[in-house]
Amino acid sequence: MFRLIPIMLALLLPGCFLAPGMDMNSDGDMTEIELPTMKDGQLVKEKTRIVPITADLIIERETARRQVVNNFPPLDSSKTSYRIGPQDRLQITVWEHPELNDPGGEKIMPELAGKVVDENGDLYYPYVGNIHVAGKTVSEAREDLTRELSKYFKKVKLDIRVLSFQAHRVAVVGEVKNPGVLALNETPMTVAEAISRAGGATKDSDFANVALARDGKLYKLDVQSLYEKGQTTQNLLLQDGDVLNIADQKDSKVFVMGEANRQQAIQINKGRMSLSQALAEASGVDFNTSRPGDIYVIRAGDMHPEIFQLNAESPDAMILADQFPLQAHDTLFVGTAGVTQWSRVLNQILPGSFTAIMSQAAMMGM
Secondary structure (H helix, E strand, O other), X not given: OOOHHHHHHHHHHHHHHHOOOOOOOEEOOEEOOOEEEXXXXXXXXXXXXXXXXXXXXXXXXXXXXXXXXXXXXOOOHHHOOOXXXXXXXXXXXXXXXXXXXXXXXXXXXXXXXXXXXXXXXXXXXXXXXXXXXXXXXXXXXXXHHHHHHOOOOOOOOEEEEEEEOOOOEEEEEEOEOOOEEEEOOOOOOEHHHHHHHOOOEOOOXXXXXXXXEEOOEEEEEOHHHHHHHOOHHHOOEOOOOOEEEEEEHHHOEEEEEEOEOOOEEEEOEOOEOEHHHHHHHOOOEOOOOEEEEEEEEEEOOOOOOEEEEEOOOOOOHHHHHHHOEOOOOOEEEEEEOHHHHHHHHHHHHOOOHHHHHHHHHHHOOO
């Protein structure tokens, strides 16, 4: 009976490719299969290069990251000062001419006091008639109204202030305690102030992934770096129509698969997780079944796929793993050792009997 074992092994050897589970196959340094890839504005199918994780790669990527100029929207200096707009309520006081002021003066309720700018941006005022004030600062509107009134009165002195700011608004949505619409006033509003006025962040907020929608474009902000590293470039001034979305950190996960001790989805904390941290969270690799030379990071990249390979056969490679940052939705895949695949095939084809045969063979000194 035992003479049949070598024959059986020889017959079954070609079937090792049938091993249950997943394996990362490649065509040289390229993926085995074609992947959807965005290229020159077109979605095409092509193989993706598998890039080794080396010191050179980490230095190259870190240097590029530091040199990248954030693609932030340009600052429009004309919008740093408040510009009067439709539905704003203005209080106009002309000194020494009480007949031009609101009748009743301070006895009028604030919500009824003053004059409202109409939908065309015009304001009606005695003697002057309609005067266009939309798009002008308070100082500019005061100069225009003073010039017009000076045609009828001598030495006109007047003051304008905004009683109710209604024209310009921003929306703060996502993981803040009080999402909603905020009115802009004479004090320019920054990202940090908007979050504060919205009640602050919830426990599920991800400040490393804040999105600003402006004029049909989306800009990514890392507000966490503002709070922790003082990077004020992330604290943009907001303008009318902006939508600020604070992401939910539950959507920022990496997925561990293959021969790790724990296959799971791991939450990224505060926008940062290295490859070594993810391996540690998964209780490391299974040294009985894994192939440490084949640890992959698979990144879909919004139709720009990337695949990285870490050779962790040497403990020194963990330094590289600690310096390699992961991104949300990365998949960490630990390859399977060849002997493990072979064992699984035999156990699948000859369950129980193969183990018994091998045990008897060992007892007989085979």
